[in-house]
Amino acid sequence: xxxxxxxxxxxxxxxxxxxxAAPPDRSAVVxxxxxxxxxxxxxxxxxxxxxxxxxxxxxxxxSAQALEAAxxxxxxxxxxxxxxxxxxxxxxxxxxxxxxxxxWPLDEGLIDYVAPAHGxxxxxxxxxxxxxxxxxxxxxxxxEVDAAEITAALLQDVLHEADGVxxxxxxxxxxxxxxxxxxxxxxHGPGAGTRPWTDYAQGPDCTGGNCDRRAExxxxxxxxxxxxxxxxxxxxxxxxxxxxAVTEDPSSGLLAMLTGMGSLSYGEQAGERMRLxxxxxxxxxxHDCFSDNTxxxxxxxxxxxxxxxxxxxxGIDGRVVSGPSLSDLVAAADPxxxxxxxxxxxxxxxxxxxxxxxxxxxxxxxxxxxRGNAEGEALIMGGVTALIEQTRGIERAAEVLGLxxxxxxxxxxxxxxxxxxx
Amino acid sequence: MRGLLVGLLLAVAPAxxxxxxxxxxxxxxxxILPGYRTLAARAAELDRAAEADCDPSSATLRQAYGxxxxxxxxxxxxxxxxxxxxDRAFALAFWPDPRGAGPRTLAGFLQxxxxxxxxxxxxxxxSVAARGFYALERLLHDPDLRAAAAGDDARVCALIRxxxxxxxxxxxxxxxxxxxxxxxxxxGAGDNDVYRSRDEALRQLFTALSTxxxxxxxxxxxxxxxxxxxxxxxxxxxxxxxxxxRHVRLSLEATRDLARxxxxxxxxxxxxFARAIERVDRLDDPRFAGVATPQGRVxxxxxxxxxxxxxxxxxxxxxxxxxxxxxxxxLDGD
Numbered sequence: 109x110x111x112x113x114x115x116x117x118x119x120x121x122x123x124x125x126x127x128x129a130a131p132p133d134r135s136a137v138v139x140x141x142x143x144x145x146x147x148x149x150x151x152x153x154x155x156x157x158x159x160x161x162x163x164x165x166x167x168x169x170x171s172a173q174a175l176e177a178a179x180x181x182x183x184x185x186x187x188x189x190x191x192x193x194x195x196x197x198x199x200x201x202x203x204x205x206x207x208x209x210x211x212w213p214l215d216e217g218l219i220d221y222v223a224p225a226h227g228x229x230x231x232x233x234x235x236x237x238x239x240x241x242x243x244x245x246x247x248x249x250x251x252e253v254d255a256a257e258i259t260a261a262l263l264q265d266v267l268h269e270a271d272g273v274x275x276x277x278x279x280x281x282x283x284x285x286x287x288x289x290x291x292x293x294x295x296h297g298p299g300a301g302t303r304p305w306t307d308y309a310q311g312p313d314c315t316g317g318n319c320d321r322r323a324e325x326x327x328x329x330x331x332x333x334x335x336x337x338x339x340x341x342x343x344x345x346x347x348x349x350x351x352x353a354v355t356e357d358p359s360s361g362l363l364a365m366l367t368g369m370g371s372l373s374y375g376e377q378a379g380e381r382m383r384l385x386x387x388x389x390x391x392x393x394x395h396d397c398f399s400d401n402t403x404x405x406x407x408x409x410x411x412x413x414x415x416x417x418x419x420x421x422x423g424i425d426g427r428v429v430s431g432p433s434l435s436d437l438v439a440a441a442d443p444x445x446x447x448x449x450x451x452x453x454x455x456x457x458x459x460x461x462x463x464x465x466x467x468x469x470x471x472x473x474x475x476x477x478x479r480g481n482a483e484g485e486a487l488i489m490g491g492v493t494a495l496i497e498q499t500r501g502i503e504r505a506a507e508v509l510g511l512x513x514x515x516x517x518x519x520x521x522x523x524x525x526x527x528x529x530x
Numbered sequence: 531m532r533g534l535l536v537g538l539l540l541a542v543a544p545a546x547x548x549x550x551x552x553x554x555x556x557x558x559x560x561x562i563l564p565g566y567r568t569l570a571a572r573a574a575e576l577d578r579a580a581e582a583d584c585d586p587s588s589a590t591l592r593q594a595y596g597x598x599x600x601x602x603x604x605x606x607x608x609x610x611x612x613x614x615x616x617d618r619a620f621a622l623a624f625w626p627d628p629r630g631a632g633p634r635t636l637a638g639f640l641q642x643x644x645x646x647x648x649x650x651x652x653x654x655x656x657s658v659a660a661r662g663f664y665a666l667e668r669l670l671h672d673p674d675l676r677a678a679a680a681g682d683d684a685r686v687c688a689l690i691r692x693x694x695x696x697x698x699x700x701x702x703x704x705x706x707x708x709x710x711x712x713x714x715x716x717x718g719a720g721d722n723d724v725y726r727s728r729d730e731a732l733r734q735l736f737t738a739l740s741t742x743x744x745x746x747x748x749x750x751x752x753x754x755x756x757x758x759x760x761x762x763x764x765x766x767x768x769x770x771x772x773x774x775x776r777h778v779r780l781s782l783e784a785t786r787d788l789a790r791x792x793x794x795x796x797x798x799x800x801x802x803f804a805r806a807i808e809r810v811d812r813l814d815d816p817r818f819a820g821v822a823t824p825q826g827r828v829x830x831x832x833x834x835x836x837x838x839x840x841x842x843x844x845x846x847x848x849x850x851x852x853x854x855x856x857x858x859x860x861l862d863g864d
Contacts, residue, residue: 271760370857371862374858374860375859376862387617387620387624388658390631503857507729
């Protein structure tokens with residue numbers, strides 16, 4: 109039966125070489141995109157709640173095991189969240205919000221103790237050494253701030269991006285990462301941050317000082333992460349605003365999909381997160397620098413891009429969300445381009461997989477960044493090159509779908525250049 | 531009568547469109563190659579000047595630095611092809627540097643020397659933040675940084691010569707890569723896999739135009755402007771050598787030239803450039819120190835607004851007329 113069908117297919121192809129598969133309905137493609145977003149944010153929320161439980165356990169009964177359990181929960185929570193990053197660009201609702209949960213890089217000295225810093229970034233950030241865990245009252249832009257109690261409001265309304273400096277990251281995954289791991293002081297050597305569990309011990313065992321305030325900070329930041337993710341999950345629900353924004357006008361929804369894929373692939377991941385670190389040979393340019401989890405961060409970002417194109421996501425419980433895809437649309441218009449772009453996306457996953465494989469075997473990402481480390485450079489550049497290559501394919505897909513002809517609102521595009529495929 | 535007129539217009543329209551479609555090869559010859567030739571020549575002169583006199587206060591050396599930097603800014607919008615290969619553009623011009631990676635690395639070299647600064651071959655492997663024009667600006671115009679050498683003038687001199695020689699070498703390599711490779715790819719757009727059609731080559735040039743203007747607006751002007759409550763004059767580009775405003779003008783001149791080629795001399799677009807340049811010329815504030823005062827700030831904002839008007843015309847009118855839109859650029863993202 110299968111053979112017969114194949115033969116019939118071959119006949120049909122031979123008879124009508126120019127015939128193309130019928131394209132799926134564009135509105136069905138953006139529905140898949142919205143469904144996958146809803147699943148990714150719901151998974152991000154569920155895994156952040158597990159992190160929250162682990163943090164509660166660490167704070168109520170500090171121990172080495174409790175700290176390790178919280179770190180494990182953080183690493184697991186990154187898996188669905190990183191796959192959602194492709195929704196950042198192109199969706200104003202996500203882009204306006206994402207700084208609260210995933211801002212990076214950060215001047216972590218704002219939050220807690222750090223090793224003595226080097227200067228030369230004058231005029232950039234007066235708060236880079238604030239250490240709010242040790243500082244219950246301070247002056248910020250001429251205003252007295254009462255930080256006797258470390259609350260969610262203090263973090264998100266006062267400290268986050270304080271003084272208009274983006275490196276003042278007080279909330280989100282990376283603030284929590286720093287509170288769990290501490291600074292990675294190994295430079296290009298092996299090893300992540302080594303914050304002792306006793307930084308959360310109450311009473312005489314406390315190390316690093318102000319363990320009660322550090323615990324208060326960690327709890328407030330984790331609670332905020334959960335509530336921020338709950339908010340975003342709701343935006344993609346049946347009546348959510350982010351869903352409506354992409355489904356009401358399928359063409360602009362498709363544009364958002366391609367904008368997200370291209371902006372994350374090119375400017376953000378290939379450029380800002382991978383090539384820059386290599387060019388600077390700076391271990392602090394690692395994306396998940398405290399936990400040494402950068403290889404996973406890059407891998408799941410790349411996977412998120414491919415999810416959007418193929419219209420398929422595997423959830424944290426193994427369920428599969430899938431439906432009519434961009435790939436189907438492109439294949440109906442230009443099968444060769446679809447095959448090529450699928451190949452490009454697969455090549456990127458293989459290259460990012462090489463980085464992940466080597467890192468998990470002990471060749472950490474910050475070691476790859478070291479000046480003169482030819483193997484590390486080749487691994488990272490393999491990912492960069494593949495990401496740049498797939499960006500060309502994404503641009504071509506937009507053209508094949510006739511999306512570049514969309515009218516670009518001048519001022520919107522200038523205020524928010526990422527929001528449009530201008 | 532009306533029917534006849536419409537028929538005539540229809541007959542004429544395709545020919546007019548064809549005549550107005552820009553030729554990427556012509557833009558390579560008239561806009562791109564001259565820019566890179568000048569850069570390579572000025573960078574070679576900079577190298578010779580540093581060899582002849584490496585005193586940071588030498589007027590000849592500072593002049594050569596300024597001339598070569600000018601030539602770089604005039605091609606700084608062309609961020610594709612040879613400038614992206616081997617990190618050449620970053621090696622010439624790593625800015626902004628909010629974490630101070632450049633001066634931190636340079637200070638280390640001035641304090642300790644080391645194998646990285648033993649010769650040019652080794653130096654080409656160091657962090658891009660310690661190479662190129664912005665590194666040279668620090669060495670020539672930042673006495674606090676030079677103090678890291680603790681009076682060892684020979685060490686300062688050697689580092690200045692290294693950075694200058696590296697700039698010359700990278701600039702020469704850029705020109706070679708254009709002349710011997712990328713020029714033909716653009717000319718032969720449609721016959722190669724980098725540019726599969728003339729439209730793809732034009733999209734690359736259009737992306738360079740819009741990204742160059744976005745950089746001038748958002749970074750060259752936006753960084754020092756900061757916010758009304760918190761202006762950031764120390765974040766201005768190359769303020770130590772008082773080149774901040776100059777770079778805005780040079781980049782506008784260069785993108786204006788590219789826009790003329792892409793738009794077949796569109797008078798309205800050219801007038802928008804003229805208005806922006808006029809506002810630059812009325813602004814007597816070479817390093818944007820004025821952003822710290824309300825009056826000075828308003829005038830810098832006026833320049834930024836004029837640049838944004840150009841960008842709106844390019845995105846809203848030139849792109850649709852050419853049937854192309856900008857591709858992704860390095861400013862996408864954070």
